[in-house]
Amino acid sequence: MQASVNAGDHPTDTSSVEAEACIRVDDLELAIRRSSKRRTLQITVERTGELSVSAPPEVGIDQLRDFVHEKRFWIYTKLAEKDRLQRAVPAKVFVSGEGFLYLGRSHRLKMVETQDVPLKLAHGRFALRQDAQPQAREHFIRWYSEKACVWLSGRVAEYQSRMEVAPAGVKVQDLGYRWGSCGKGDWLYFHWKTILLPARIAEYVVVHEMVHLHEPHHTPAFWQRVERAMPDYAQRKAWLAEHGIDVEGL
Numbered sequence: 001m002q003a004s005v006n007a008g009d010h011p012t013d014t015s016s017v018e019a020e021a022c023i024r025v026d027d028l029e030l031a032i033r034r035s036s037k038r039r040t041l042q043i044t045v046e047r048t049g050e051l052s053v054s055a056p057p058e059v060g061i062d063q064l065r066d067f068v069h070e071k072r073f074w075i076y077t078k079l080a081e082k083d084r085l086q087r088a089v090p091a092k093v094f095v096s097g098e099g100f101l102y103l104g105r106s107h108r109l110k111m112v113e114t115q116d117v118p119l120k121l122a123h124g125r126f127a128l129r130q131d132a133q134p135q136a137r138e139h140f141i142r143w144y145s146e147k148a149c150v151w152l153s154g155r156v157a158e159y160q161s162r163m164e165v166a167p168a169g170v171k172v173q174d175l176g177y178r179w180g181s182c183g184k185g186d187w188l189y190f191h192w193k194t195i196l197l198p199a200r201i202a203e204y205v206v207v208h209e210m211v212h213l214h215e216p217h218h219t220p221a222f223w224q225r226v227e228r229a230m231p232d233y234a235q236r237k238a239w240l241a242e243h244g245i246d247v248e249g250l
């Protein structure tokens, strides 16, 4: 991941790379790498989070500092992205006390001896029957899928008249890395994990897929339709891009 800017022409007769001292800009520390082969200034954010700035030999320290200063928001964004990607989503354990999301809220799990169904949400807690524990994950997925189907169908019904679409219906399944898709015969497909998202974010996923019934691709016309149906869609979309990964563990 690199940011570049032209630093002007310079002689390219010799080539040498030498590591110099570091420069500090605010709380950022960057190793300086000089090379006579370079024509531009470039900041690199390593996988480890280490930073460096590469520069032609004649670029002064003040110009380097200005460049880093100008690019600092880009650097912070990249560092935050790395941080997020490295933060592994821990696998859920199905024991009392573990939290499970439902429409954006975390509910604690409680193991119970007896209960009419293997899993239910009651009084703000998920209750899992002891003998169902070996298949806990399957029970959760089934529970989420059922709730998702009902809830998402409700949102589709709410939006469909004003969006002038007539979806065939809603199907909930494991869609891998996608939240939703729209398929043959105008069926709308949603990942069961959609029901873990906060309601307003799940609603954006619904609107997004419904607009695909009009516009199959992400063209400007597609986003115009999304905005017409949901004027603040951009915030919700941004939230999903940033936090969506956090709901992926189960």
Ligand SMILES: [Zn+2]
Binding pocket: 208, 212, 218
């Ligand atoms: Zn799409």
